[in-house]
Amino acid sequence: MRIDLLLAGAGLASALIALRVAEARPGARIRLVEQAERPPDAHTWCFHATDLTPAWHRRLASGLRARWEGQEVRFADHRRALRAGYASLDDAGLARLLAAAEGIEVVRGAPVAALDAGGATLRDGTRMDAACVIDGRGAAPSRHLVTAWQKFLGIEFETEAPHGLARPVIMDATVPQIDGYRFVYLLPFSPTRLLVEDTRYSDGPALDDAAAADEVRAYAEARGWRGTEARRERGVLPIALAHDAAGLWQEAAGGAVPVGLRAGLFHPVTGYSLPVAARVADVVAESPLATGAVFAAVRDFALPRAREDRFLRLLNRMLFRGCPPEARHRVLSRFYRLPEPLIERFYAGRLTALDRLRIVAGKPPIPVSAALPCLREAPLLATAR
Ligand SMILES: Cc1cc2nc3c(=O)[nH]c(=O)nc-3n(C[C@H](O)[C@H](O)[C@H](O)COP(=O)(O)OP(=O)(O)OC[C@H]3O[C@@H](n4cnc5c(N)ncnc54)[C@H](O)[C@@H]3O)c2cc1C
Known part of the structure; x- marks a missing residue:
């Protein structure tokens, strides 16, 4: 049987891509190959209501475990109720969404041993060929x-x-x-x-x-x-703290398309990946279903995004390298005094130039002498190689 889209791993990134492509291309044959025998009960994947488009809210609705009208933060010097809604998707909900979608097959208990642009070889030697091959096998260490x-x-x-x-x-x-x-x-x-x-x-x-x-x-x-x-x-x-996205994509060239944590596609500060995984799924669904075309489309989405995220990685370096561990809470406390629309754009990865200025403006949360060595990411990347 010809497979149009083969996804290694049936985690968050793969599942969102499968759901989006199934909807955009009725009749497409989509297969997820997952090492685990059954969906775990390991995640509550949450997102802020302002992170997702209305289409994604609709798509995920029946998989949600809970949805709340607001949220709250508490620090020693202030508390704040935030208006943005919050919602939670769990492993069972995601598995339900996959099972309900037309054209999606999830093969479980099938560890992938090797992946290439034309298909996957399972640990038991089975070969599966596909027009488009995506690698959503979760986080992997990278020198980039x-x-x-x-x-x-x-x-x-x-x-x-x-x-x-x-x-x-x-x-x-x-x-x-x-x-x-x-x-x-x-x-x-x-x-x-x-x-x-x-x-x-x-x-x-x-x-x-x-x-x-x-x-x-x-x-x-x-x-x-x-x-x-x-x-x-x-x-x-x-x-x-530092990310050479161009290096990562260059290293992956010619192979399956990396997505999710494997491709560094997560919010640098919060570690959340659901919002960006939804955007990547949109990118895949809008591309011709061939490994080369999808690789180029996801890379062309990821590279400018990694450039935009430079500011967030700088904030992380100031937090982790410029600030003693016991004083880090002050940086966050100060952040949560900023206007709510800015906080919402921060979560959604849509900060404007003015937002960035507002985040760093005013009395610096760490001394300038501690901030200066944090400015460049290249030295950190050099030590990783
Ligand atoms: C407990 C927990 C809670 C989290 N909560 C949130 C949250 O609230 N909001 C948010 O946005 N993010 C959250 N995250 C962070 C992030 O979104 C998740 O880690 C997310 O699951 C990453 O997506 P992924 O698709 O890259 O990897 P995963 O979801 O981890 O999927 C990878 C899949 O690949 C499979 N796999 C690996 N190797 C192979 C192989 N060789 N062959 C076949 N299959 C393989 C794995 O079994 C797994 O199912 C959370 C993470 C954890 C661990």
Whole structure:
């Protein structure tokens, strides 16, 4: 059987591409090849309502686990309710969307051993050829990307009594600042179901699950939230300090099209990738379905975006390299005093030149002497090679 589009990995980036292409090209044969036997219960992929187009809101609606009208941030010196809606998609919801779409086949329990522009070879030797081959196998180390880390461990509690939270708290940074910038993330899925996630912006990727779980339980306990553990999730996500996107795309040339974290396609500061994955899916759907054409289209989207993201990587370098770990929360606290439309554009990756000025204007959050060595990304990339 001829396959029009073959995607290695059935994670977030691949799935959004498959959904978008299935809609744009009825009759196209789309296959996702995934190593895991079944969808995990490992992610709550959230996004801000202002991150996505109306078409994407419609496309994802039936896969969403929850949707909220607003959100909140908390710092030692101020609290703020933000008006932007927030929504959460989970692994089961994504799998449901894939199963409901015409023309999409998900082959599970099928690890890909090798990929090329013409197809995939599975670990058991099976060969699958396709007109267009996309590599969505998740994060892979790259000498073209220098990162710090956002590490988190979340426990979802079924509480004995209503927890009383009506909307997500995307950062409660009133907690002790250990291991970098630390905050707790709270998602109230129902009056008695609450995800409590301990998050750190750290220099290193080591995550002590047991210690983080103790912190989560202590946080919940201190607020009187008692109950049973329903599920857990963990992540160690890259936060981009320096990125040579041209180098990454040059290295990938002639092969399958890299997408998702593998292609450095995530928000440099938040580590979120859902909004940009939706935009990449639009790009793929608008291109002829051939590896070469899609490669060129995604690369031509990714390169200018990486240039625009230079500013965000600079902010990261100032945060991680210019600021002592225990003082990082001040930078974030200051950011969350800025006007809401700017914060929304920041999340969506649509900052204007004026926004950038406003973010750095005023009393610098770190001394100029500490900021100066952060200005260039080339030295960091050189040390990675
Ligand atoms: C717990 C958690 C929560 C997150 N929450 C958010 C959030 O709220 N919002 C947001 O925008 N981002 C979030 N992220 C960050 C980011 O969006 C996710 O990591 C996202 O899943 C990355 O998408 P991806 O498609 O690049 O990789 P993945 O979604 O990880 O998909 C890669 C897939 O490829 C498969 N695979 C790997 N190797 C092979 C192989 N050899 N053969 C076949 N299959 C293979 C993997 O099993 C996996 O299913 C979260 C990340 C984690 C870990």
